[in-house]
Amino acid sequence: MRFPHRIARALCAALCAPGLLAGVSAPAAAQPWPDKPIRLVVNFPAGGAADTLARGISPGLSEALKRPVVIDNRPGANGIVGGDAVAKAPADGYTFLLTSGGAVAIDPFLYKKMPYDPIKDLTPVASVALVRVYLLVHPSVPAKTLEAFIAYVREHPGRLSYGSAGNGSTPHIAAEMFKRAGKLDAVHVPYKGAAPALSDLLAGQVQFMFDPGPGLQHVASGKLRLLAVASAKRAAQYPDVPTLAEAGLQDVDGDSTFGVYAPAGTPPAIVERMNREINRTLAGAQLQENVNKLGGAVAPLSIQAFAERQNVDRARYGRFIRQAGITVD
Template identity: 55%
Template sequence: MPGIPTLSRLSRRTLLAALLATAGALPVAQAQGYPNKPLKVIVTFPPGGVADVLARMVAAPLQDALGQPVVVENRAGSGGNIGGDVVAKSPADGYTLLMSSGGLVSVNPHIYDKMPFDPTKNLTPVASVARVAVFLVVKPALPVANAREFVSYLKANPGKLSYGTPGNGSSPHLATEMLKSMTSTFAVHVPYRGAAPALNDLLAGQIDFAFDPGIALPHVRANRLKLLAIGSPKRSPLFPDVPTVDEATGLKGFDADSYFGFYAPAGTPPAVITRLNTEINKILGSQSAKDRIAALGGEAAAMSPQAFAAKATDDSRRFGALIRERGIKGD
């Protein structure tokens, strides 16, 4: 129309190319200015559990490294789905992170018919923090002296013993289901909202045993609980004289270890993921972090986001088979 300026085809192409280049540069620009406000870490389990301890262990030095506050917030429930959903639906800008056991990604999709988000599509791995073992502990009154006697007692008393876990599908739950499957035994499952309340009832004698993720170890040293075996492929340096379940009972290949780490919403700029991974791995390389993780019976497990994702895929295959066999369902 006369009087209305129009763009030539060349000009339109030039403008479109400029717009696309600008859009592609936005994540880079955001990453370069990152961070310029406080970060929030959502923990999928209650205070006092392994995930909470690890999150707070990393938060303080990460705050120093980034020059911004790092606030830890507990959002427990539904095997980690509640906290995971919050992070999955948060802005993908690196300011909201998730601390969880790897079960959120490798286990929950197998035990929940419907989840409010897809952990493999809506979350992206940031940094692994620790490989955490589980420890077979029993109340002192239980008349067993070692893991072999425990299995025999379990076989002789089907359904009479109870065990506590942080919830359906948690690594302690899967460890016990693995033990029950491999020994053809039965015990009553008592799920809790976290490892800490399960430990409290074990100490009170309300349940008989548990595969504990490490927070019970001070009570083992104080003789308030009996430690019978380690649910890992190798012995713990904290208790070198305590055998693995494999060694103690002949259950070959018993491995119930899990990896805890940080995740971010999918779509978080790669440069931000790299920055967080680098800083967290530096923290894990410090002696204080190694000692703190070792006190939980675990070991620091620094790795790239890609290696962390690959580990979750492997665990998904391994635990998925057990879950289908045992018919495990989410809370």
């Protein structure tokens, strides 16, 4: 049977319309991404720096992607539990990880066996913030300056204890850098995240810690004393607070870049879209204010620049860990 040209054209237009060939061609039936909620795993407890950053970017991401971004806290083993969950999740663009720099740059040098390889099994998506760690001391310690505190620790070897976000966390390694540079002796008390460590510091159960920002809110009230920043240079938010190098303790740099990762194999177009949307979210005034309160700085980067920064941090931390002989069972 032959159809008039106008009827043939109408039939073709109808049959070729999007969605009508779903039963014939699977690719044509593919839904645009995203078409359901996105899970953002945080591999540290609620209340810490990673959790604060995740909750800071999620509203902007939800608005841009027109889908809910659900925060899923999966703490444990210095980020390994949550990192493993994301590394083994489907690479379909619906599961991402917001993690500390230490969990990807430090863990591989400390743990003899890990259930996943952060380099091979995770894809860098977007940098979120440069996070600094600050030396906070409980007011029961009489030292009121960095130099006085160093002298006090030397006078009381093994008597003071310090908390951290866990074995191998950036706050832990920063404290080890501090001890090694100053030839100091203090007892490490690891916690399952920075928030519980901060709680015990406020209670005086530990005497000091290198805090990734949440503890700074307690300095003005006198509940904690801020003595130094473990960075290569002073923080803009605290221009009067010295670096450890200014007290003669060289090579103490606990800065790290917190960012978002996806399971390896996630489609590049999705990774690129997430990078653009996260960078756009970082320009928001409220988010910048929240990061500023943590004593850090928003750090929008391209995917390549983010990966390169992590490689630099990985080399820096790896070198120190090998020299210091630090291991975690």
